[in-house]
Amino acid sequence: xxxxxxxxxxxxxxxxxxxxxxxxxxxxxxxxxxxxxxxxxxxxxxxxxxxxxxxxxxxxxxxxxxxxxxxxxxxxxxxxxxxxxxxxxxxxxxxxxxxxxxxxxxxxxxxxxxxxxxxxxxxxxxxxxxxxxxxxxxxxxxxxxxxxxxxxxxxxxxxxxxxxxxxxxxxxxxxxxxxxxxxxxxxxxxxxxxxxxxxxxxxxxxxxxxxxxxxxxxxxxxxxxxxxxxxxxxxxxxxxxxxxxxxxxxxxxxxxxxxxxxxxxxxxxxxxxxxxxxxxxxxxxxxxxxxxxxxxxxxxxxxxxxxxxxxxxxxxxxxxxxxxxxxxxxxxxxxxxxxxxxxxxxxxxxxxxxxxxxxxxxxxxxxxxxxxxxxxxxxxxxxxxxxxxxxxxxxxxxxxxxxxxxxxxxxxxxxxxxxxxxxxxxxxxxxxxxxxxxxxxxxxxxxxxxxxxxxxxxxxxxxxxxxxxxxxxxxxxxxxxxxxxxxxxxxxxxxxxxxxxxxxxxxxxxxxxxxxxxxxxxxxxxxxxxxxxxxxxxxxxxxxxxxxxxxxxxxxxxxxxxxxxxxxxxxxxxxxxxxxxxxxxxxxxxxxxxxxxxxxxxxxxxxxxxxxxxxxxxxxxxxxx
Amino acid sequence: xxxxxxxxxxxxxxxxxxxxxxxxxxxxxxxxxxxxxxxxxxxxxxxxxxxxxxxxxxxxxxxxxxxxxxxxxxxxxxxxxxxxxxxxxxxxxxxxxxxxxxxxxxxxxxxxxxxxxxxxxxxxxxxxxxxxxxxxxxxxxxxxxxxxxxxxxxxxxxxxxxxxxxxxxxxxxxxxxxxxxxxxxxxxxxxxxxxxxxxxxx
Numbered sequence: 001x002x003x004x005x006x007x008x009x010x011x012x013x014x015x016x017x018x019x020x021x022x023x024x025x026x027x028x029x030x031x032x033x034x035x036x037x038x039x040x041x042x043x044x045x046x047x048x049x050x051x052x053x054x055x056x057x058x059x060x061x062x063x064x065x066x067x068x069x070x071x072x073x074x075x076x077x078x079x080x081x082x083x084x085x086x087x088x089x090x091x092x093x094x095x096x097x098x099x100x101x102x103x104x105x106x107x108x109x110x111x112x113x114x115x116x117x118x119x120x121x122x123x124x125x126x127x128x129x130x131x132x133x134x135x136x137x138x139x140x141x142x143x144x145x146x147x148x149x150x151x152x153x154x155x156x157x158x159x160x161x162x163x164x165x166x167x168x169x170x171x172x173x174x175x176x177x178x179x180x181x182x183x184x185x186x187x188x189x190x191x192x193x194x195x196x197x198x199x200x201x202x203x204x205x206x207x208x209x210x211x212x213x214x215x216x217x218x219x220x221x222x223x224x225x226x227x228x229x230x231x232x233x234x235x236x237x238x239x240x241x242x243x244x245x246x247x248x249x250x251x252x253x254x255x256x257x258x259x260x261x262x263x264x265x266x267x268x269x270x271x272x273x274x275x276x277x278x279x280x281x282x283x284x285x286x287x288x289x290x291x292x293x294x295x296x297x298x299x300x301x302x303x304x305x306x307x308x309x310x311x312x313x314x315x316x317x318x319x320x321x322x323x324x325x326x327x328x329x330x331x332x333x334x335x336x337x338x339x340x341x342x343x344x345x346x347x348x349x350x351x352x353x354x355x356x357x358x359x360x361x362x363x364x365x366x367x368x369x370x371x372x373x374x375x376x377x378x379x380x381x382x383x384x385x386x387x388x389x390x391x392x393x394x395x396x397x398x399x400x401x402x403x404x405x406x407x408x409x410x411x412x413x414x415x416x417x418x419x420x421x422x423x424x425x426x427x428x429x430x431x432x433x434x435x436x437x438x439x440x441x442x443x444x445x446x447x448x449x450x451x452x453x454x455x456x457x458x459x460x461x462x463x464x465x466x467x468x469x470x471x472x473x474x475x476x477x478x479x480x481x482x483x484x485x486x487x488x489x490x491x492x493x494x495x496x497x498x499x500x501x502x503x504x505x506x507x508x509x510x511x512x513x514x515x516x517x518x519x520x521x522x523x524x525x526x527x528x529x530x531x532x533x534x535x536x537x538x539x540x541x542x543x544x545x546x547x548x549x550x551x552x553x554x555x556x557x558x559x560x561x562x563x564x565x566x567x568x569x570x571x572x573x574x575x576x577x578x579x580x581x582x583x584x585x586x587x588x589x590x591x592x593x594x595x596x597x598x599x600x601x602x603x604x605x606x607x608x609x610x611x612x613x614x615x616x617x618x619x620x621x622x623x624x625x
Numbered sequence: 626x627x628x629x630x631x632x633x634x635x636x637x638x639x640x641x642x643x644x645x646x647x648x649x650x651x652x653x654x655x656x657x658x659x660x661x662x663x664x665x666x667x668x669x670x671x672x673x674x675x676x677x678x679x680x681x682x683x684x685x686x687x688x689x690x691x692x693x694x695x696x697x698x699x700x701x702x703x704x705x706x707x708x709x710x711x712x713x714x715x716x717x718x719x720x721x722x723x724x725x726x727x728x729x730x731x732x733x734x735x736x737x738x739x740x741x742x743x744x745x746x747x748x749x750x751x752x753x754x755x756x757x758x759x760x761x762x763x764x765x766x767x768x769x770x771x772x773x774x775x776x777x778x779x780x781x782x783x784x785x786x787x788x789x790x791x792x793x794x795x796x797x798x799x800x801x802x803x804x805x806x807x808x809x810x811x812x813x814x815x816x817x818x819x820x821x822x823x824x825x826x827x
Contacts, residue, residue, distance in 0.1 A: 090783035092790035197636060200645050265652035273645040299652055303660035311667070311765065319754035320761035321682070322667065328675050328682030328758030336670070337663055605636075 022081055022099055027114040030080030034214065037075025042068035062247055063317040065225070069251035073214035080210055081116045085203045104202065106604055116210060118202035121602055124188025125502065126209050128495075131183055132571065134176035134216065139567060141169035146526075146560035148543060152550045155543075162543035164227025164245070171232040171249060172219065175256055177483055178298070178345065179212065179263075180491040181352035186267055186291045189498050192595040193285050195276025195613065197605040200269040208263035215255040222248035231541055233342075236308075236323030236334035240315045247316070250309045257306035264295040264302075276594075278613030285593050285617050286369060287494075290355020290379050297383045298348045305341035308334055332399045339390035347386045349483055351379055353490025354421060354450075357443050360497050361428045362618040363591045364440040369618040370427030374420045381417030385410060395463055396470045404463045411461035418454055422447070437589075438512040442493025445520050449485025453478060456531065471541075474534025477527040485523060492519075492570070499574075500588050504600035505581030511573035515566040522562025529556035593617045643800020650804050654811045661815050664766050665822050671758040672825075681757075684826065688756035689746055691763065696820030699741060699770055700813070702734030706777065707806075707813040714802050721788030727809070728781040735774040742767050759826065766819050773812040780805050 045064040046052060052060075077083060088095055095103070104119045105112030112122050145165050148156045157165065187209075191199055199205045222228050226243040239246055271292045275284065311322040312334070321327020323334050362369045369375065388410040395404050425443065434440050456478040459465045469475060499507040533549040533556075534540070545553065587596035594613075598606055637645075675683035684690050706727045713723035745767075747760035755761045784805055787793050 086779075090779065090786060092783070092787040092793060094793065201649055204649070261653060261656040265649050265656070268652055269645055269649040273641075273648055296652075299656045300659040303656050304663045307660055307663040307667075314761070314765065318764075319748075319752070320764065321755055321758050322671070322761055322765075326682065327755065327761070328671055328685070329761070330671065330674050333667060333670055336666070340663075 025081035030076040033079025034076030038068040038072035041071040065247040127183030138172035150557040167228030196274040211259040219252040257302040264299040287359040294351040301344040308337035344386040353487035356494035364435040365432035375424040378417040378420035439497040453481030472534040477530035500584030508573040515570035518566030525559030639796035647804040693824040696823040700816035700820040703813040703816040706730040707809040731778040
């Protein structure tokens with residue numbers, strides 16, 4: 001991508017942070033105020049009856065827990081200073097330039113990572129470590145699940161604890177995967193890629209991260225409140241009847257949905273309104289397109305998820321009857337609201353990872369991206385169709401069998417735009433000689449895994465086949481192939497690709513290769529085995545299984561340990577290289593997108609002078625215009 | 626830098642910043658609209674599941690059904706606020722005075738909505754459970770309307786206060802009024818949609 005001199009150089013205000021409240025607030029004050037809010041709310045809602053017993057007044061106990069969890073989030077945000085901006089706006093005393101500069105973390109070193117910092121690069125790093133923490137927790141739970149399933153009748157955990165392991169693993173991974181690419185890269189890299197100085201709404205950007213942060217302890221509290229016996233789908237009326245741990249699940253999703261809406265609006269507004277001069281829509285890097293379509297899809301999708309959680313919470317606390325047939329409710333209503341979000345959510349996860357890989361392919365094959373338009377059409381097609389397929393999750397629920405056929409057709413139609421994505425990647429690689437670095441290995445892994453994930457998905461979209469496979473380990477294997485094998489592989493490849501820009505150092509290559517092969521071989525061993533036992537009839541979400549599935553499950557568990565070891569090595573590589581890695585040159589891959597034109601550490605406002613774009617970002621082998 | 630840093634750190638012209646802010650708010654309106662759609666869907670889904678006298682748990686026997694006017698009573702202040710804000714925007718220097726009407730309408734609506742919820746009497750006197758899915762869904766919609774009022778009142782209060790201050794950027798401020806107009810218009814539209822919905826009881 002060629003750049004020219006253009007806009008006037010900015011005159012930044014002199015940093016002079018006032019000794020105001022803003023300078024005193026940080027994560028610590030957030031924790032203190034959040035805990036106080038939660039405690040006071042719990043006491044207030046519970047009432048002052050000294051004989052009160054949570055088991056005797058379940059509704060009131062649920063009310064107290066839900067209110068205190070939500071107020072924890074509000075309190076934390078108050079304590080960290082998230083509401084100073086809106087408050088100052090309301091009283092007509094806008095934040096001064098100096099205060100905004102302070103909020104951007106200028107000159108505050110590592111402390112800014114623990115503050116309400118508006119710099120998109122800081123938010124990107126916060127997201128990165130948040131995602132790593134969530135993946136570590138979710139991965140550990142996965143290892144516990146697989147350990148229990150290693151042998152028939154292992155009984156390392158009770159069936160109810162097993163259910164909670166599955167539920168917590170599921171929701172932790174879903175939340176982590178939704179932000180795994182758009183969080184770190186969408187925040188750190190994307191604004192630089194489009195030639196912007198920051199996100200459109202820097203304070204909202206910080207808000208989206210810290211709101212998400214407050215959801216993490218809430219989710220963890222589920223474990224101490226008796227767990228989540230429902231799986232991550234939390235179907236009603238089971239979730240209405242579940243113990244107090246369910247409140248944590250509901251509040252996590254409510255809080256997370258706020259974070260997602262805010263982040264989605266922010267990223268979309270940034271890309272629509274802040275592209276630098278000359279960056280017409282057909283010159284926007286494909287990662288930006290994929291990430292934007294993904295978050296734009298999340299904006300209308302997640303509120304219905306939030307609504308289903310609010311309704312569940314109301315049923316649990318105020319005895320409404322949304323999901324209770326005796327009170328005029330219906331479990332199908334929950335399934336609709338959940339899956340109207342639930343299926344687009346798969347693509348909210350998938351698209352940014354795939355888009356990151358599409359960004360990588362031209363760089364490592366040194367060829368222009370094959371049919372950029374097809375890639376955009378593919379992304380848009382997937383996003384558009386994804387809102388028309390939700391009821392394929394309800395084939396076996398008994399809801400409107402006459403509509404199974406139409407939903408089968410819309411579901412199978414998604415393979416068309418997905419095929420376009422495949423063709424774009426293959427077309428870019430065609431006759432090329434790939435530079436086999438770690439990010440490029442991720443592309444090959446994606447092609448293999450997504451092919452299996454996609455084809456097995458076709459069987460599940462087919463009503464007669466789903467009749468047999470529904471609720472089996474086959475389904476578990478299928479969605480792990482798409483979400484982990486494709487989306488997480490894309491995100492890890494993205495991390496390997498952008499790591500030099502985010503840290504100023506190269507990721508340890510040897511450790512990266514070892515982890516790659518351990519993860520990919522382990523992944524295929526684990527989930528190919530799961531396809532076999534699933535097709536033979538082993539149900540999912542069950543703590544034990546018949547003797548005949550023993551060998552395949554043992555093999556799957558060995559695969560799981562290989563994945564676990566691979567990720568531990570990758571984590572070591574990320575942490576070690578951050579301090580001790582080889583110093584990265586400004587553009588180690590010779591890429592043409594804008595993020596590689598800025599030095600490390602990236603200046604506060606990214607560019608001294610905003611670039612002007614005069615050519616497309618994938619003009620490899622072409623003379624610059 | 627193209628703008629005076631006394632007001633803002635933005636490098637872009639106030640009009641550009643204003644348009645961007647309005648886009649952001651409109652995207653958040655899309656999210657809110659999806660939520661409202663979900664509530665309307667809930668209403669009609671449950672209403673149409675509970676057909677026939679044998680299994681009418683929508684409004685079971687003895688359950689209270691509110692007047693169809695209830696939704697409109699709490700929507701009219703939203704409409705008044707949205708119209709008043711539009712007038713205020715056109716009034717130039719009198720914005721601050723007319724904007725008070727917007728604020729008062731929203732505060733009154735907030736009170737009316739709260740009062741309506743507090744006195745609706747849709748729960749069983751003994752068990753405190755909501756009587757039928759009509760009662761449940763009505764309460765949900767009313768609560769969402771209350772949330773709209775709270776947010777609307779906050780914005781209106783901010784605009785009234787800011788209209789009386791001399792040290793806000795007038796160009797950016799005019800864009801913020803337009804941005805607020807998007808929100809006020811949306812919550813009025815949402816109120817109308819919800820009022821129509823809860824008017825269709827049986």
